[in-house]
Amino acid sequence: MIIKRVFHPVGQGAFYREKINQFNFIYDCGAKKCGKDSPLKNEAQNFSKKENQIDLLVISHFDSDHYNGVKFLLENNCLIKKIMIPHLNEEIKLLSIIQRITRETKNSENLMSDLKMIINPVEELKKIMNKDKLQIIQVLPKKYEFDENIEGENIEYSALQDMIISGTCITIEEKNNWIIKPFNLAINITIKSDILLEINNILKLGLNDLDLNITNILKELSIKIEDDTLLKERKIEIVHEELKIVYNNLGLEKNKYSLCCYSGLKNDKGKKKIGCLYTGDYDAKDEIFPLLNFYDKYINYIGIVQIPHHGADENFTDQLMLKNIRIALISAGKNNQYNHPSANVVKDIANHCMVYIINEVNYYEENYIRYKNKWSN
Structure with missing residues (x-):
């Protein structure tokens, strides 16, 4: 078996391949910088020229800097066979929309794209791919219990x-010892x-008390996002500040969903x-124990960890x-x-292992990290 890993230098974003x-x-x-001369475009297109097929593309969550490079993969006719995404319940969708708006201070194309993806990721991905029959696999969240059997089903x-459950072991080949094991943590939020009334009033959704529920709010949001009226009726700066108060009142200040993956030997x-x-952007500081317990069987097999959320302090714990x-x-x-x-x-990590910060510097000279292993089973 031959394994090759490349961690692409796209700047503020992520593009990892094996x-x-x-x-x-x-x-x-994806990456924050995704224009015609961006490192992301160059990296994605160079990959597509060398490889004409992607067997499995995982999108950890629906922030544009994690998925907006898909269009560049397609420009050179790279075939994407399957896409895997986290399944979001209605509560997570609504909170993710609020959080996304509170991180934006101006009306941007990326913001509207992200909101559409959060509401209906399957349809939006099919539009991007221009392919109705594309297989999009949603990983259902699994509420973690310490006494639960967390070893999922083996599926080729x-x-x-x-639809698959969180914890499914995906085998690459029938006799292959290599697996991909996704983890989507369920967060129970009421x-x-x-709060729904405040959201209705701030976003001017026009729902009455009888119709005021999450399902109807999402329907109205979907209409206003699609026809581009959501943030034209009020200045985004005002909406941004008012929704931030609502969001903070819920006691949520971080990314509350991100599809993690273990890729390695079974x-x-x-x-x-x-x-x-x-x-991805997993909240390791608050949710480290579910993550580590979930992957407990594979802890001793892991030699590389992606630090969540671009090395943000609020998402990191040294228990990772x-x-x-x-590395x-x-x-x-x-x-x-x-x-x-x-x-x-960075300082904390350096006390434990080598740390590599992958940015866009000197990407034309391919001055970045390549990690390659060969062995026989």
């Missing part, structure tokens, strides 16, 4: 259905009627340690630094507005 024998696996493909890649007897844990970790990856723009990665995070 080649397992002839199987191409991509985890996220070719037999994947449109949104009370007074059983390496604790010797090779070449598995990789991809985390597993004892076998050799920690942080994807962040060189001069981004968010001050990612946090200096404290």
Whole structure:
């Protein structure tokens, strides 16, 4: 078996790929800078010229800097066979929309694209792909219980259905020891009627008391987003501030969903340690124990960890630094507005293992990290 990993220098975003024998696996493909001369476009197109097929593309969550590079993959006729995304319940969809707006201070194309993706990701991805019959696999969230059997069903890649449970072990080939195991954590959130009323009033959705529920709010939001009237009726700066108060009243200030993936050996007897844990923008600081317990069987196989949310301090805990970790990856723009990665995070990681900050600098010279392993099973 031959495994090749490439962590592409796209700046403030993420674009990671693996080649397992002839199987191409991509985890996220997007960046804040995504124009015609962007590192993202160059990296995606260069990949597409070399490889004409992606077997599985995972999108961790619906922020544009994690998915807007898909269009560049398609420009060179790269075939994307299957896309895997987190399934979102209505509460998470509504809260994600509010959170996305509160992070925006001006009406941008990326904002509207993200809102459409959150409301109906399957249809939006089919539009991007211009392909009605594209298989999009949604990973259902699984409420974590410490006494629960968390080892999911083994399913061969070719037999994947449109819905799978979190924890399913996806085998690449029938006799292959390599698996991809997704984790979508269920967050139980109850949104009370007074909060729904505030959202209705701030966004001018026009729902009466009898119709005021999450399902109807999402329907009205979908209409206003599609016809581009959601933020034209009021200045986004005002909506931004008012929704931020609502969001903060719920006690939520971080990304509350992100599809994580373990990619590595199903059983390496604790010797090779070449598995990789991809985390997207997962809230590791508050939700580290569900993550570690979920992947407990594979902890000793993981040698590489993607640090969540571009190295943001509010998403990081040093408990993510597993004892076998050799490399920690942080994807962040060189001069981004968010001050990612946090200096404290980098310093903390450096006490445990090598840390690589993958930005857009010198990407034309391919001055970035390539990690390659070969072995025989």
